[in-house]
Every structure is written in structure tokens, then in C-alpha cells.
Amino acid sequence: MSASTADTALMPTLKLSEDWTPEGQLGLMLGLCEAQMDSAIQESDQSIDTLVRAFTELVETARAVGSLTSNLPAEVKAQLDPSTQNQLAAFSNQMAAAVVAFQFYDKLSQRLGHVRYSLSTLAQFACSRSQMQQPEQWTRLHSTLRRLYRTQEEREVFQVMMEGDGSGFVHASPAPLSAGTNERAAPGEIELF
């Protein structure tokens, strides 16, 4: 059996039941996207939890070693390889960088959660043909999604896609946003009131 025949054989038959509607199918497809995203987020959450636990243990071990080293008698300390202290200092810097990097995963989860919620909202919206034909209902949907996207990056993407010429955004315009993202990779702003 050729690959194309196999593909065809694996294709599910579209069941045209009495309550079949294009809106219903669209809602179903959007629900599928949401479920796929949910499954991927849950899977990666488990991995990141394992990674965070391992990192925490590593940090605690390094701190214990650092504490032991600093409490050594001066004559013993003098015999230590000087690079030991340098390595501990370097580890401390790497730990700070890792703390920042871990937080980007948290931010990613939050952003994907917002996309998932958008898909769910859109799926519900798409179920009603009359709703989809009313421009004011679309305006209301836009407002709902705009309120959902609260980080600086999300607001920028929303603005480019919904209020500017978003055509080909994914393929043609990563450069300006990437530059912005690199800038934002620096730790966030702090404001005291």
C-alpha cells in the first residue's frame, strides 16, 4: 500500500449528522486546538517542575559547599586552590541568570494560557451564526481579547495584528519584535510608589 493510500485509509469519514453545521465544525476545530495546547502545557509543566526541583537541590548543595568553605580555618583556606572561590562566585552568577531564565517559562505558560482562553472564547462565539454576522458582536469580542492580553509583548502583538497591517506577521516581521524581546530579556522595571 502506498503512503498516499495509507493516508487516505487513515482519514476519518466526515459524519454529516442532522445537526451538522459549519459553525459547529469550526467550534469543534477550535476546541481541538485548545485541547492540544492544554495537553502540551500540562506536559511541559511537569518537566519544568522536575527541572526546578533539580535546580533547587543544586543551589542548596552549592550554598552548603560555599558555607563550609567560608567557615574553614584560615590555614586550611590558604591551602585551597584559589580557583575554588572563583568557581563558587561564577556559580552564583549563573544561578542568578537561571532564575531570570526560569521566569520566562512562567511567562510563556501565562501567554499560552491566554491564547488557549482566546480559542475557547472564539469557539463559543463561532457556534452562533447570527452572532458571527453582527459587526458589533465582533467588536465586543475584540474588546474581550484586548483585555485578556496584559503583558507588554501581548499588547504589541495585538496591536500589530488587530489594529495594523498584520498580514504575514509570523513570517515577515520577526525582526522588530525580536529586537524588542531581546531588550525585554533584561530584568523588568521597578517602580516604588
Place this chain on the structure above:
Amino acid sequence: MSGAHQQTILAVDDSASMRQMVRFTLEGAGYKVVQAADGMEALELARGASVDLVLTDVNMPRMDGIALVRELRNLDSYKFVPMLVLTTESGQETKMRGKQAGATGWIVKPFNPEQLLATISRVL
């Protein structure tokens, strides 16, 4: 950290990995850290313990960080306790709501451990 008294920080975030990052950053600097996963749990903890500073996220289930700050400010023992908001949100509107609720400051995630510690020691 000055003095013999070990200062206690209440860290509130619904993300377990974020709480871990905050915990070992603060513990590494000698603070005692108590944790809560949402505003409601934090409020319960704060009522039953003496806390020197609150560090809270905004978007959490049951009770968000801004409501938590507002609730804590209504308690006599938390009128003057520094409360920092640590969030991905950078919008002026939300920030102003935090300020009006009684937050001491606003930190946009991701935090840099050194800068977080410097900010905490500044407000404590």
C-alpha cells in the same frame, strides 16, 4: 540584613516554580520565607503570623494580588508593612490600581535576584 532578627517575607504566587525562584533568592540573602498560592491563602497566613514584607503576584485564583494588598491594608498590623507587587503586567491602569490599593512598589517579571534584594532592603 541588619540586626539579629530574621525578617519574614510572605511570597504569594500561583506558580509553584515562581515561588521557588523567589524563595531561594530570598533565603539565600538570609530572609525567612512563607509562601501562599493565592490571595486568600496569603490573607489567612498573614492574619496568623508576623510578616515584615509582602511580595505578591497580581493574577491568581480566588483572590488577586491587588485585592490582597487592599485587604491587608485594612488590618491594623499591616498598615505600614511594605507590599511589593511582582507581576508580568506593566500596564499603567493596573499599576495605578495597585498603588491605590496601597502597594509600596511594582516590579515587572522577570526579576533580577540582585535588584529584587536591593529593592527589598530599600523598603524594609
